[in-house]
Amino acid sequence: MSTLVNRRARFTPYMLLIPATAVLLVVIGWPLIQLFIISFQEFGRAQVFGAPAPFIGFENYTKVLGDPAFWNVMVRSILFCLVNVVVTMVGGTLIALLMTKVNRFFRLLLSVGLLLAWAMPALTATIVWGWMFDTSYGVVNYALTNFFGLDFHAHSWLINPLSFFFVATVIVVWGAIPFVAFTVYAGLTQIPDEVMEAAQLDGARSTQRFRLIVFPYLKSIFLVVTILQVIWDLRVFTQIYALQGIGGIREQTSTLGVYIYQVALGSGEYGIGGAIAVITVFFMMAISLYYVRQSLKEEQL
């Protein structure tokens, strides 16, 4: 009797996983297979409307890998991603630490502010930020010129690629910090007070306490959040795409997500766009696998 219950209990989790797996296979797996097939085909706008799509082997891939524009985009995306992940993680963690220190009222105020920033759709946020940084009528130029005496009259924030990515970073980080802050704050509340108290009595300074106690406790949380941030920031689309519509030079500001869109949907080169997307998928999988393996290794120690 008991073995039967055990066996049933053993299978229950897998039974419950079936619907999720099935949906994932249909919603993500099938398009992924399609993408993979298209990346080996000559697939333009005529093929979308039913013309036959011939297989052309690795031609799309050699075209992409031989195109300096692709490598520029790749390097740009990685740099943008690194800066954003670092700023987001540091900012988010600092806000989480702040939330443990302030009283209930301010904690609530902070939470509400973070939630509102988080709830704002990326497109809406980008357009509003775009207005603030507007060349002719933006509040940022107005404030810098009138309150700080700097000459920012009709200053274009987006025309210089570095300045463009500064604005993009502000928007992306602003939108991503709430997730990091809430997750890290949730982790911080789990650290036993006794341990922190003991460390304090032993004379550990606050930086030492963070480095030697808080960080090891929250290591797995930091790992997961960082991987998620890397993936999100590497494939960032909405903010860059909307900003490019407001100003700036596309060729100098495209990141991977936007570049795939421009090649595939903008120029009607679905095959080549597919190849870039497949390369991106493998690149992101490699990053994730590396981190997962690192964390597994450490768990075994």
Place this chain on the structure above:
Amino acid sequence: MRKLSFVALAAAAAITLAGCAGGGTKTPAADDGPADIRVWLVGTDTPQDARDYLKTTFEKENPGSTLTIEEQSWTGLVDKLTTSLSGSDSPDVVEVGNTQAAAFTSSGAFLDLTDQYKALGGDDLLPGFVEAGSYDGKFYAAPLYSGSRLVFYKKDALAASGLTVPTTLAQYISNAEKLAADNPGKSGLWWPGQDWYNALPFIWENGGEIATFKDGTWASQFSSAGSIKGLEQVQELMTKASTAPKDGNETNPQVGFCEGTTLQLSAPSWVKWSILAAADAETPGCPDQESNLGVYALPGADGGAGQVFAGGSNIAVSAKSAHPGLAVKALKIILSDGFQTIYGKNGLVPAKVSLASTLGTDEVAKAISSAAGNARLTPASPKWADVEASGALTDFFVQIAQGGDIPSLAKALDAKIDGILNG
């Protein structure tokens, strides 16, 4: 326990996802019973009167059927049409920019309307737009309207600088620069960097071309001697006469005009209605400026009307329309004299040559007809829409507006356009 709750969460997520996915399916109805016809119009160019006329006439002529107008935006239109026209939930009748039409006529996205050509207006339809809507000897997309680009100006500003309406391109340039010099901080000619349509006349008037077709290959011509000369004039105007954002786009030109910082601007004819919109409208204008608002057609290098870009739209029936019969009926109403007259009255050139008189006889109408007489199109390649969508042209002119080196930028642009047109 922890593991189990995670599994439960996953199952719940799966059910929610499945719930979302189930909503969108639709069974195709049999043709030409009472049905709802979806018409995609792009931008705000088509006046509300015309929209109402289309809906009421269609629903009166086809009892039981309804017609829904869905407004789309010009930004990203080519990709939006590509995905929606190829899907199972395709709109029935769609407007498309005349320079974008070839991308769809050549790929089988539109219903073949060759046998409807006579019924839709025949040889009375605007010839350049019929050409834009035809492919391989078949007729796919009818003309919808044409809009010339005109120059709007403030009469008092021009008079204050002692200037008159220019009669040559050179005078147009010197006028704009004088206005800017006399009014520091204001635009003698408002020209945001992304607005490449306005640069084309300078290229054409100096003997340049966008691209030429020879022996089966396209050759982009931005770095030819004539084009370079025109681009130098463009750069001069953008840097010396305009205070518009160097990387801005041409939407909402009425803002600067109403605010008083824009003294001249070149824009499609319907911008007149944006400028004169009520002060409390959703996109407010300044109707009090009506008596101060002057308009003229861009002059050519040797006088007369310049060769401007013939902007406008075509309209077609989706090949995947579930109700092609009803869709064609709606198309016939759109090309009827009643509907097209509304365009004429609102300053857009109607799709039929015989209705040109509906434009009236005021200053705008005169400017429109002299501009339309010399209007030109972008290269007639199915891939031209891809050139526009790639953003290469807007990037190029933003860099020109910044004062970039014209010959090297033009050469790079030529290489890029050649790659797309011949790819």
